Amino acid sequence: MRHKDGGNVIKKLLIANRGEIVARIIRACRELDIKTVAVYSDADQSAPYLKDADEAYNLGPANPVKSYLNIEKLIDVLKISRADAVHPGYGFLAESYAFAQAVVSSGAIWVGPPPEVLKAIESKCYCRRIADSVGVPVLPGTNEPVRDANEIFQFAAKYGYPFLLKLDKGGGGKGIESVNSEEKIKGAFERLSRIGYMAFGNGDCYIEKQVMMPRHIEVQFLADHFGNYVCLGERECSIQRRYQKIIEESPSPVITEEDRQTLYNYTIKLAKAMGYRNAGTIEFLRSEDGSFYFMEVNARLQVEHPVTELVTGVDIVKSQLKIASGEKLNVEQEEINLRGHAIEARVYAEDPLSFVPSPGKIEKLIFPSANGHFLRIDHALEEGLSIPPYYDPMLAKVIAWGSTREEAIRRLREALAGFHIGGVKTIIPLNLMVLENNSFVSGQFYTGFIRELLAAK
Incomplete structure (x- = not known):
């Protein structure tokens, strides 16, 4: 048919x-x-x-x-x-x-995007070259994989420390090392190359100058097969542990409307240059001075897509299926208005301080009280279910909406406080620690927030 x-x-x-x-x-x-x-x-x-x-x-x-x-x-x-x-x-x-x-x-x-797009953007260096070619800012670094440690020494001599050594074909927060001194270069290069071969079948690395106290901002977009593109707002993803996100929200507390239009412009330039179709996300770093730099493209549905759905009213999964079926986008950019604020907390089966996975059996399960359209819990849990040790330990996502950021945070705190998963450890206590922190509530944080929070404890 x-x-x-x-x-x-x-x-x-x-x-x-x-x-x-x-x-x-x-x-x-x-x-x-x-x-x-x-x-x-x-x-x-x-x-x-x-x-x-x-x-x-x-x-x-x-x-x-x-x-x-x-x-x-x-x-x-x-x-x-x-x-x-x-x-x-x-x-x-x-x-x-x-x-x-x-x-x-x-x-x-x-x-999802066409296979040939997936093949090309497996390489972060390719993506950096594309960004360069269409005028989207990228951080100082290498647009080709480094061949040996000597190239890294030369980069350090020119740009100084610290910098990040990244796997060209890494992902999911894996394959990133911060290098802050000459004596760490050789070990980091060898270690990362080894990890790349084991995890991704490719040990190529590239260099990227490290931004101090950055924020991680990403833009969700949709692209159909008729050349139509639409951006669905930005997400703030700076609350991370080990380069993996824990709490995400939309809109970002630091993004102005002018910033948003700049990011939309960058995103659509990149998506068009890549020949992208279906749903995708362009990730950016924001420096302390408010500059934005392209980081990478996520060629799939994102874990944190629900916050975008709550503030835009667009069902991203249904949009993916309709685009794949050959339908044109049924929404235009001027129709996308961000309504209120949404915030998501990921619930992992991990020790909340050490992040050691905590597999086991769910002995008791109490969900937060439902609150109309203000609360959404994405999960696949039930009492008696065994949490195996073989896979990513994420159990659920709790997403709250509010007319203001303060209201959304309060609703998320209340929901997490009422969410009980007995039999395994979870990071719910850490999520609550973040949501109750004054710096987080005031919007003053960056990607190192969790590390500093736990160090202070």
């Missing part, structure tokens, strides 16, 4: 992922009358969302390499189930060129 705009209508979707994002995508599919196919490993055979999917297939052992990262098995499920499209969620194979190409080669629809 063809869509009126020329694309193939998605009738059955394979969701190639696990956890709360599967439940989220199933909800969107129900509203669009799309059948769903879930997959699971042996460790996830009791996942509650499996009952909500129209079909579910076992991928095999708990080891993700043999299940969620096994392209051959996923394509087998795609063919057996006769699904006509694949949504990769986030993490795992969400930004894998090889998986996207395998899906397209099988005749199915890939819900």
Whole structure:
């Protein structure tokens, strides 16, 4: 069946992922009358969302390499189930060129950017070169991978310390080392290269001058197959541990309307130059003087997409599916107005101070009281569920909306205080510590906030 705009209508979707994002995508599919196919490993055979999917297939052992990262098995499920499209969620194979190409080669629809775009932007150096070519500021650094430690010594002699050594094909906060002295260069280079080969099959590194006390700001955008682009506001993502986000919000407390238009301009320039389609995010660093620098592109749905949905009223997952089906964007930039404020706290099964994962069995589960449209909890939890040690330890996301930032923070604090997950440790106490901190409440923070907060404790 063809869509009126020329694309193939998605009738059955394979969701190639696990956890709360599967439940989220199933909800969107129900509203669009799309059948769903879930997959699971042996460790996830009791996942509650499996009952909500129209079909579910076992991928095999708990080891993700043999299940969620096994392209051959996923394509087998795609063919057996006769699904006509694949949504990769986030993490795992969400930004894998090889998986996207395998899906397209099988005749199915890939819900994401074209495989050739994924292949190109795997390289952070490529993205830096694209940004340079269209006039989007990038931090001083190398636009080609460094060949040896001598090149790093030469960069340090010219630009000084500190700087970041990053994996060209890293991601998810992995593959970043801060170098602040000459004696650390050789060890950091060798260590990062080794990590790159093990985690991503590529040890290429590049250099980026380190911004002191930066803020992490990202712009969500949508792009259809007809050359239409729209930006859905910015997200503040500076509350991080180990380069991974914990709390995100929209809009950012430091972004002016003039800043927003500048970031929109940068984002659309980059997306067009990359030939990007579907949903994506452009990440920027903001320096203390208010300058913005392109950092990277996330070619997938983001964990923190709900805060954008709450302030714009745009369902990003449904938009992804409609774009993949060949529909034109049904919203224009001037129609995007940021209403109120939304803030999200990720709930990880981790020790709140050491961040050591805390797998186990959920013995008791108490959700916060529902509060109309002001509170949203994205999860795939139930009492008695085992939290396996093999995967990312994120359990849930708690998102609150308010007419003001202060109101949103208060509602999120109240929700987290009423959220109890017995049997495993979670970072809820750390989330509350952040939300009650005066510097955070006043909007005065940067990416090193968590490190300094815990050091003070």
